[in-house]
Amino acid sequence: MIKVEKLYKKFGSNEVLKDISTEIKKGEVVSIIGPSGSGKSTFLRCLNLLETPTSGSVIVNGQDLSGPKKDIQKIRQQIGMVFQHFHLFPHLTVLENLTYAPMKVKGEKKALAEEKARTLLKRVGLSDKEKAYPSSLSGGQKQRVAIARALAMEPELMLFDEPTSALDPEMVKEVLEVMKDLAKSGMTMAVVTHEMGFAREVADRVIFLDHGVLVEDGQPIEFFNSPKTERARDFLEKVL
Amino acid sequence: MNLDFSQIVPYIPFMLEGIWVTLKFVFFAIILGAILGTILALFKIGSIKPLRWFADAYTSIFRGTPLILQLMIIYYSIPQLTGYDISPFLSAILAFGLNSSAYISEIIRAGIQAVDKGQMEAAQALGIPYRAMMKDIILPQALKNILPALMNEFITLTKESAIVSTIGYLDLMRRAQVVGSDLFRNFEPLLFVGLIYWCLVMGLTVLGRLFERRLKLSD
Numbered sequence: 385m386i387k388v389e390k391l392y393k394k395f396g397s398n399e400v401l402k403d404i405s406t407e408i409k410k411g412e413v414v415s416i417i418g419p420s421g422s423g424k425s426t427f428l429r430c431l432n433l434l435e436t437p438t439s440g441s442v443i444v445n446g447q448d449l450s451g452p453k454k455d456i457q458k459i460r461q462q463i464g465m466v467f468q469h470f471h472l473f474p475h476l477t478v479l480e481n482l483t484y485a486p487m488k489v490k491g492e493k494k495a496l497a498e499e500k501a502r503t504l505l506k507r508v509g510l511s512d513k514e515k516a517y518p519s520s521l522s523g524g525q526k527q528r529v530a531i532a533r534a535l536a537m538e539p540e541l542m543l544f545d546e547p548t549s550a551l552d553p554e555m556v557k558e559v560l561e562v563m564k565d566l567a568k569s570g571m572t573m574a575v576v577t578h579e580m581g582f583a584r585e586v587a588d589r590v591i592f593l594d595h596g597v598l599v600e601d602g603q604p605i606e607f608f609n610s611p612k613t614e615r616a617r618d619f620l621e622k623v624l
Numbered sequence: 625m626n627l628d629f630s631q632i633v634p635y636i637p638f639m640l641e642g643i644w645v646t647l648k649f650v651f652f653a654i655i656l657g658a659i660l661g662t663i664l665a666l667f668k669i670g671s672i673k674p675l676r677w678f679a680d681a682y683t684s685i686f687r688g689t690p691l692i693l694q695l696m697i698i699y700y701s702i703p704q705l706t707g708y709d710i711s712p713f714l715s716a717i718l719a720f721g722l723n724s725s726a727y728i729s730e731i732i733r734a735g736i737q738a739v740d741k742g743q744m745e746a747a748q749a750l751g752i753p754y755r756a757m758m759k760d761i762i763l764p765q766a767l768k769n770i771l772p773a774l775m776n777e778f779i780t781l782t783k784e785s786a787i788v789s790t791i792g793y794l795d796l797m798r799r800a801q802v803v804g805s806d807l808f809r810n811f812e813p814l815l816f817v818g819l820i821y822w823c824l825v826m827g828l829t830v831l832g833r834l835f836e837r838r839l840k841l842s843d
Contacts, residue, residue, distance in 0.1 A: 434745055461751035474765050484760065485750040502626035537750060 385410045385541060386431060388549070391440035393596075394428055400426045402596045404440070408541070413573045416585035418593035419619055424504050424576045427593065428543050431574065432463045447541075461489060464534030468546040470526040472518040478529050479506070479514040482536045487536070497536070504532040524555030528562055535566075542566065543607050544575040580623055584608050591618050632812045635803040638656040639672050639813065643820060649716045649793075650785050654778055658720025662727025668733045677731065686726035692787050699791045712793035716785070723809045724781050731773045735766035744785035745829065775832035786821070796820055 386408045393401040400423045406416050416424045427536065429435040431442055433449050442449040444459050454531055473481050483500035486492040492500075505511050508528040518526055527547055534542060548556045560582055567573055567586050577583060583604060585592055590601040590607045593616045600607055608624075612615045632639075667679035674786040686694065701716040702708060740761050747757040767774075789798035804810035 393807055420712035432749055434748060457753060460749060463749070465746075466741060467746065471740070471742035473743065473746070473761055486755050488760070489751050489753070522822045534750070543749075589766070607715055 385412075385445065386574075387443040388431070389441045389443070391430060391442065392438045393423070393435060394438045397606070400596050401430070401437075402546055403592075406591060406598060406601060408572060408574055410540075410572055411570050412589060413497070413571075413575065413587045414589045414591060415503045416574060416576045416591045416595070417578070417580070417619075418599075421595075422593040424486035424593050425545050428545050428574060428576050429516040431541075431543055432460050432465055436466075445568045463537035463541045464537060464542040466527070466530050466534055466542065466544045466547050468550050470518070470523075470530045470550075472526055472530055472590070475512065476517075476520050476585055477514065478510065478516050478518070478521075481529060481533050485533070487538050493589070501532070501536055503531075504535050507535075507565075508532045522555060523551045524558045527551065527555075527559045528567075531559075531562055536590075539571045541574070542576070544573065546576050546578065548577070548579055549572060553567075578623070580620075581609070594619070626809075627811065628809070629812050631807055631809060632803060632816060633773055635806070635813065636752065636816075639799045639803060639817060639820075641838040642817065643797040643824070644786055645793075646782075646797075647824070649720070649788070649795075650782050652717045652783075653720035653724060654781060657724030657728050657745065657777075657781070658718060660721065660725035662732055662763075664725060664729035665732035665736060668729065673798055683726040683729060686723050691719065691723050691784060692790060694723055695791060707708065712788065712791050715791060716788040716793055720781060720785065720788075721734065724777060727777050728774065730776060731770050735770035735773075736762055738769050739765045768836075771832065771836050771839065775828065778832075779828055781827060782824055783821060 388404055388406050391401055391404040392399070404427060408594060417425060418424050430437050431444075433442070437450070444462065447459060448457060449456060472478075476484060479498060479501055482504060483492075483494065483497040486497045486500070495506055502511065502514065505514055508531060510525060510528055510532070512623065513521065513525065513529070518529065521529065532549075547563070548559050551559060556579070560579065563573070563575070564586050565583070572616060573581070577589070585604075587604050590600070590602065590604045591598060591613075591615075592611075593605065599613050600611065602612075602617050604617075606612075607616065609618065611620060655805060656709060664679040667675040670676065678719045695715065698719050699710060699712065703716070743761055743765065744757065747761050752761070786797035787796060788795050792798070794802075796817045800813040801810075803813040807813070
């Protein structure tokens with residue numbers, strides 16, 4: 385589904401990602417964890433080219449993302465992204481947030497887009513909010529709308545960039561429930577998270593980054609119970 | 625005190641007509657300024673260097689020289705250079721529209737840059753093309769932030785429109801002068817059109833507030 389080869393990313397002289405190679409297979413749920421500043425978010429943002437890699441390649445369904453610009457937009461349509469701070473469009477209603485991109489980008493008819501949007505809103509438990517504006521929603525509700533908005537494009541892969549980090553504690557669960565549900569439905573997911581519970585229970589694989597280096601890449605059970613490296617052990621001791 | 629407002633009464637219809645004459649070119653100048661200003665703002669934030677330089681140079685020239693000079697250059701030099709006898713009306717629209725676009729482009733540029741960067745990223749992540757993203761996602765949000773500044777620019781333009789009287793365009797201001805020289809009394813007609821200018825600006829202010837309130841609905 386998505387293949388990363390020898391990925392490097394520098395901001396000026398600061399090397400944020402060093403020689404990362406990995407692969408995410410179809411239907412797989414991968415948690416990306418690591419201390420802050422380890423390059424997790426940058427790595428995720430390289431997967432849909434919100435950050436341009438300094439070198440190396442990101443290949444989605446056999447297509448190299450460093451190709452011409454047109455293709456990148458097409459490929460981005462297949463990759464949904466959920467941000468830490470939601471980034472809903474504040475001047476559009478919840479329903480319009482969900483229907484805008486399918487109508488504009490894929491040329492879907494309004495009736496069809498709205499029907500699909502309503503189905504998605506029902507799935508994230510927000511059917512009653514379709515006419516509301518984002519500013520009237522709680523953080524958890526915003527994030528569920530953001531997930532639905534990404535799903536409205538019917539992506540093959542969903543990227544989550546710390547989706548629960550900006551939420552009040554009591555709202556984390558409702559968002560994680562939606563994500564678990566999504567994982568169960570067979571969606572391919574890459575999740576940068578500090579929720580170790582989610583990584584352990586839901587993820588098929590855990591990638592541990594530290595100082596821009598991919599330190600461990602394996603099954604959650606192995607990683608959490610018997611981490612191979614000193615750095616991962618240190619990290620787990622601090623967060624668990 | 626030598627004041628007699630009854631003397632201007634016969635001239636009132638003549639002066640009131642000036643409202644329409646002033647509004648007519650102010651309206652077109654605002655439209656021209658807004659369209660050009662938006663385009664220039666997009667040049668300024670875009671990644672194409674020559675366009676960016678052009679927009680910066682344009683702003684620097686039109687902000688760096690007096691409006692009355694620009695008006696005179698357009699009105700007097702276009703006939704000299706091209707032989708086309710440009711009307712005061714068209715000169716006024718061009719001078720005010722071109723001048724205003726320089727200011728408006730700066731307002732819009734600041735407004736766009738004040739929109740949360742995440743909005744652009746969210747649009748990009750959804751695969752929304754640049755044009756649609758600007759038109760439907762970024763500019764509407766920018767507009768909300770810059771409305772007060774934009775209103776201010778329109779008010780300034782409406783008031784400063786009085787300098788077209790210098791090229792003989794029969795606007796409100798010019799009409800007050802005509803009446804003044806006819807009557808040998810200047811204070812009354814000047815005060816009268818002053819009141820009209822004030823009413824026009826108040827009208828614009830109220831309109832702006834209403835518009836602002838409508839845009840605030842999503843908050």
